[in-house]
Amino acid sequence: MAVMNAIILTIGDELVLGQTVDTNSAWLSRQLAAIGCNVAAHMTVSDSQADIEQAIRYAAGRCDCLLVSGGIGPTADDLTRQAMAAVMGVELEPDHGWLARLDEFFQARGRPMPAINRIQAMIPRGADLIDNPAGTASGIHAVIGACHIFILPGVPGEMQIMFERDVLPQIRARADGGVILSRTLHTFGPGESAVAEMLGDLMRRDRNPSVGTTVSGGIISVRINARCPGIAQAQAQLADTAGQCRRILCDLVFGEDQQTLPQAVADLLKQHPEARRWAPAVCTAESCTAGLLAKYLTDVAGSSSYYRQGWVTYTNQSKTSQLGVAEHTLRAHGAVSEPTVREMAIGAATRSGAPFALSISGIAGPEGGTPGKPVGTVCFGLSHPRPDGQLGTLTRTMLLVGDRDMVRDRACKMALTLLRFHLLGKPLPF
Amino acid sequence: MAVMNAIILTIGDELVLGQTVDTNSAWLSRQLAAIGCNVAAHMTVSDSQADIEQAIRYAAGRCDCLLVSGGIGPTADDLTRQAMAAVMGVELEPDHGWLARLDEFFQARGRPMPAINRIQAMIPRGADLIDNPAGTASGIHAVIGACHIFILPGVPGEMQIMFERDVLPQIRARADGGVILSRTLHTFGPGESAVAEMLGDLMRRDRNPSVGTTVSGGIISVRINARCPGIAQAQAQLADTAGQCRRILCDLVFGEDQQTLPQAVADLLKQHPEARRWAPAVCTAESCTAGLLAKYLTDVAGSSSYYRQGWVTYTNQSKTSQLGVAEHTLRAHGAVSEPTVREMAIGAATRSGAPFALSISGIAGPEGGTPGKPVGTVCFGLSHPRPDGQLGTLTRTMLLVGDRDMVRDRACKMALTLLRFHLLGKPLPF
Numbered sequence: 121m122a123v124m125n126a127i128i129l130t131i132g133d134e135l136v137l138g139q140t141v142d143t144n145s146a147w148l149s150r151q152l153a154a155i156g157c158n159v160a161a162h163m164t165v166s167d168s169q170a171d172i173e174q175a176i177r178y179a180a181g182r183c184d185c186l187l188v189s190g191g192i193g194p195t196a197d198d199l200t201r202q203a204m205a206a207v208m209g210v211e212l213e214p215d216h217g218w219l220a221r222l223d224e225f226f227q228a229r230g231r232p233m234p235a236i237n238r239i240q241a242m243i244p245r246g247a248d249l250i251d252n253p254a255g256t257a258s259g260i261h262a263v264i265g266a267c268h269i270f271i272l273p274g275v276p277g278e279m280q281i282m283f284e285r286d287v288l289p290q291i292r293a294r295a296d297g298g299v300i301l302s303r304t305l306h307t308f309g310p311g312e313s314a315v316a317e318m319l320g321d322l323m324r325r326d327r328n329p330s331v332g333t334t335v336s337g338g339i340i341s342v343r344i345n346a347r348c349p350g351i352a353q354a355q356a357q358l359a360d361t362a363g364q365c366r367r368i369l370c371d372l373v374f375g376e377d378q379q380t381l382p383q384a385v386a387d388l389l390k391q392h393p394e395a396r397r398w399a400p401a402v403c404t405a406e407s408c409t410a411g412l413l414a415k416y417l418t419d420v421a422g423s424s425s426y427y428r429q430g431w432v433t434y435t436n437q438s439k440t441s442q443l444g445v446a447e448h449t450l451r452a453h454g455a456v457s458e459p460t461v462r463e464m465a466i467g468a469a470t471r472s473g474a475p476f477a478l479s480i481s482g483i484a485g486p487e488g489g490t491p492g493k494p495v496g497t498v499c500f501g502l503s504h505p506r507p508d509g510q511l512g513t514l515t516r517t518m519l520l521v522g523d524r525d526m527v528r529d530r531a532c533k534m535a536l537t538l539l540r541f542h543l544l545g546k547p548l549p550f
Numbered sequence: 551m552a553v554m555n556a557i558i559l560t561i562g563d564e565l566v567l568g569q570t571v572d573t574n575s576a577w578l579s580r581q582l583a584a585i586g587c588n589v590a591a592h593m594t595v596s597d598s599q600a601d602i603e604q605a606i607r608y609a610a611g612r613c614d615c616l617l618v619s620g621g622i623g624p625t626a627d628d629l630t631r632q633a634m635a636a637v638m639g640v641e642l643e644p645d646h647g648w649l650a651r652l653d654e655f656f657q658a659r660g661r662p663m664p665a666i667n668r669i670q671a672m673i674p675r676g677a678d679l680i681d682n683p684a685g686t687a688s689g690i691h692a693v694i695g696a697c698h699i700f701i702l703p704g705v706p707g708e709m710q711i712m713f714e715r716d717v718l719p720q721i722r723a724r725a726d727g728g729v730i731l732s733r734t735l736h737t738f739g740p741g742e743s744a745v746a747e748m749l750g751d752l753m754r755r756d757r758n759p760s761v762g763t764t765v766s767g768g769i770i771s772v773r774i775n776a777r778c779p780g781i782a783q784a785q786a787q788l789a790d791t792a793g794q795c796r797r798i799l800c801d802l803v804f805g806e807d808q809q810t811l812p813q814a815v816a817d818l819l820k821q822h823p824e825a826r827r828w829a830p831a832v833c834t835a836e837s838c839t840a841g842l843l844a845k846y847l848t849d850v851a852g853s854s855s856y857y858r859q860g861w862v863t864y865t866n867q868s869k870t871s872q873l874g875v876a877e878h879t880l881r882a883h884g885a886v887s888e889p890t891v892r893e894m895a896i897g898a899a900t901r902s903g904a905p906f907a908l909s910i911s912g913i914a915g916p917e918g919g920t921p922g923k924p925v926g927t928v929c930f931g932l933s934h935p936r937p938d939g940q941l942g943t944l945t946r947t948m949l950l951v952g953d954r955d956m957v958r959d960r961a962c963k964m965a966l967t968l969l970r971f972h973l974l975g976k977p978l979p980f
Contacts, residue, residue, distance in 0.1 A: 132764070133760075133762055133773070133775070134762075134764050134773060135576070135579075135592065136579055136589040136590070136591065136592060137579055137580070137583050137589065137730075137732065137775065138575070138576040138577060138578065138579025138580035138581075138582075138583060138589070139576075139580070139732065139734070139773065140576070140764070140766075141571060141572075141573050141576045142571075142572065142575070142576070142592070143571050145568070145572070145594070146565070146568040146569075146570070146571045146572070147568060148568065149565075149566055149567055149568025150567070150568035150569070151568075152568075153567050153568060159566040159567065159568075159596075160566070160595065160596070160601060161566065161593060161594060161595045161596075161601065161605065162565065162566060162572070162592070162593065162594035163591060163592065163593050163594075164575070164591060164592035164593075165590070165591045165592075166589075166590070166591075167762070171590060171591065175591065178608070193742060193763075193765075194742060194743040194746065195742060195743065195746040195753060195762070195763055196746070196753050196754070196755060197753065197755065197762045197763070228949065229949060234743045234744065234747055236743050236746060236747060237743050254951075254952060254953070254956075255951075275765060277952065277953070277956065332569075334569065343569075400864070400865060404841075404862065406841070409845070410841070410844045410845050410847070410848035410853075410857070410860070411834075411836070411840070411841025411842060411843070411844030411845045411848075411860060411862060412841060412842075412845040413841070414840045414841030414862045414864075415839070415840050415841040415842040415845055415958075417840070418840035418841075418864065419954075419955070421915070421916050421917060421954055422917065423840075423864075424864060424865070427840070427864050428864060428865055428868065429861070429862055429863055429864050429865060429868035429872065430840070430841060430861070430862035430864070431859070431860070431861060431862070432834065432841065432844045432859055432860035432861070432862070433859055434830070434844075434848065434853075434854060434857050434858060434859050434860070435830065435854070435858055435859060438858065438859035438902065441901075442859065442901075471871075471872075472868065485851070486851050487851065487852065524849075524851060525849070528845075
């Protein structure tokens with residue numbers, strides 16, 4: 121099976137100066153690997169037109185597919201369009217459709233198009249324009265010899281959406297059917313080594329499909345890659361291995377591939393009878409995470425069907441005035457305590473009328489830790505309807521690892537996990 | 551002054567597969583830039599010996615200094631030593647000093663040296679060994695033509711210590727003493743092209759110090775790089791150009807280098823007389839951003855000195871019950887309107903007693919847009935103390951670009967910017 125070869129070229133002074141870490145190459149590589157396309161190399165050059173031209177010439181002679189990211193902004197240091205035209209030996213020409221789009225874009229914002237933005241509608245003669253639904257820089261698709269070249273913006277959000285919409289289908293159409301299919305199972309709670317121990321022999325290096333673990337933002341993901349001549353075979357092997365992993369990890373798996381923890385919780389809320397009857401069913405009361413839990417819950421489009429409202433009670437006074445936490449409780453147990461988060465959850469539930477209330481209070485650091493309650497100590501509360509119609513509560517205290525950002529992020533994921541297992545009707549398995 | 555040119559080559563299947571983001575190249579680039587060495591390119595290839603050989607040949611012909619990272623571990627997929635020897639046309643030979651070190655290393659751990667580790671003491675004939683004080687993989691220093699090649703491990707900790715101890719002094723001795731110093735000014739509000747137009751001739755490509763713009767998360771940053779023979783001269787030129795940029799961009803610049811927008815706002819709040827007198831002085835009332843503004847304000851350690859509390863009033867009912875927004879206002883103008891955010895801000899200020907209240911209500915999408923209020927429409931409110939002791943308010947409506955995540959992120963940055971200019975005592979300049 122002849123595998124398609126790709127090279128990824130990223131462009132930017134900030135990259136070769138080391139001021140920005142290039143994450144686009146890794147992202148593009150993952151997308152290409154997923155369709156069985158072999159990435160032979162990454163290259164990065166500065167904003168110098170000569171360097172860009174040299175890199176395009178070198179790479180185009182060595183691959184079937186060259187992905188270029190960066191250097192198509194509106195400013196004088198954006199020279200990828202010019203370099204591409206020079207390599208092709210043609211002029212840049214305006215794309216009138218894109219010029220009209222740019223005019224509309226700026227008109228909608230009540231200002232005329234700056235003259236320098238005009239360059240973003242210029243395309244080498246004979247090349248095709250790639251639509252950018254998220255910005256002003258059009259992309260370019262050109263062919264040199266046997267090599268298809270796709271030029272995309274360096275801004276990750278724009279690059280990714282353009283790759284997925286326009287570039288990926290074109291590459292897939294040219295690939296020869298040898299495939300690598302991947303599936304990823306996401307867990308939150310136990311550490312990477314605990315997950316790896318549970319998976320045991322499935323993680324043998326010579327296994328196909330291969331099973332590996334990666335960590336990102338506290339989420340331990342199990343990545344399964346099946347490399348097969350045909351898609352049906354790859355799908356079957358992938359499903360088999362994924363099934364084995366799921367049987368071992370059980371409810372620890374909250375989702376697959378692009379599914380996030382907030383989405384998993386949202387899906388459960390949309391099915392749960394009590395949550396449906398009293399929709400929107402969830403409210404939040406946060407201290408150290410200061411709104412991040414509410415933000416996560418509302419990351420999902422359509423979150424107003426299950427998220428009602430929240431309080432950020434950062435001061436003790438606001439815990440009392442807004443949520444009715446007793447001053448006595450704060451004095452006797454402290455703001456970071458299970459009695460306090462219990463009263464925060466009850467206060468949020470009764471004031472909002474929402475059946476489920478999540479509360480968080482903790483020490484995110486770097487200051488504020490004590491020997492008894494070190495930095496990373498976080499208390500969680502959940503109030504929920506009981507079968508007898510009364511309001512039930514459960515609380516937990518955990519010691520989370522990491523800096524301020526990490527502790528706040530992990531605390532919110534833990535609160536979502538607490539709610540997730542409650543909605544599943546199961547105790548937290550760790 | 552002849553500048554030394556470097557290329558950085560990183561090696562690993564995990565890199566070209568996108569499973570690991572290459573951070574070594576950026577780190578090495580920063581070290582080289584600091585001593586005035588120009589990094590012409592980054593390259594990354596897989597663990598294939600043929601690919602490594604080809605990359606070394608290509609790079610060695612195009613630079614004075616090639617830094618290679620990765621592929622010198624003990625396992626079968628570590629082939630950089632073999633590739634280097636092949637390019638040099640020589641054999642690998644054992645370094646007996648390093649072999650003895652390996653024996654000692656394993657003896658100290660109470661086990662014999664595994665046979666596969668022997669390769670880590672093999673050096674191409676005619677090359678020099680680079681000591682690794684942190685691991686078992688020795689490095690290699692070799693010369694091909696005019697190019698000095700330094701091969702280091704891929705493990706960042708080992709690579710960095712070896713670079714600093716042995717490689718940097720050798721490169722510095724060959725460099726001519728030139729340095730590149732950098733400074734970055736951050737702005738939020740106007741787009742990249744607007745900032746570039748303001749900077750005008752300062753962005754000429756042939757200028758030294760050079761001035762370029764980059765975008766990340768809606769923040770437009772102006773990067774200034776001064777390349778000079780000596781550090782004092784570079785510092786002076788950097789300060790001069792930074793001063794010119796600041797005079798043009800004025801208060802649009804909220805910070806330099808590592809400073810974030812929340813930090814800039816926090817610093818202003820710590821100096822502002824009204825904010826100090828009524829500390830913690832800020833509260834928030836959020837709808838579409840659902841806690842993200844509160845999260846940003848509390849990203850800064852010690853934020854309890856200026857952040858008091860917040861409300862996430864996602865439903866209309868909670869806007870009324872928690873903040874006292876009139877039902878009539880919601881009916882007449884809608885939740886996404888300046889009258890509504892004005893009442894949200896006033897409600898938050900009066901209920902919390904905080905002098906400053908920021909409010910946000912908008913349409914983050916992807917659903918919910920109308921012709922009159924398309925996705926991305928966001929209204930901002932700020933209530934603040936007036937000189938006459940009364941409560942003043944100001945409101946703004948903006949159309950923000952991007953997907954749900956981007957709209958919510960930009961909305962929070964805009965709210966911070968609104969507060970920032972108010973604390974500066976100036977109108978929003980865009």
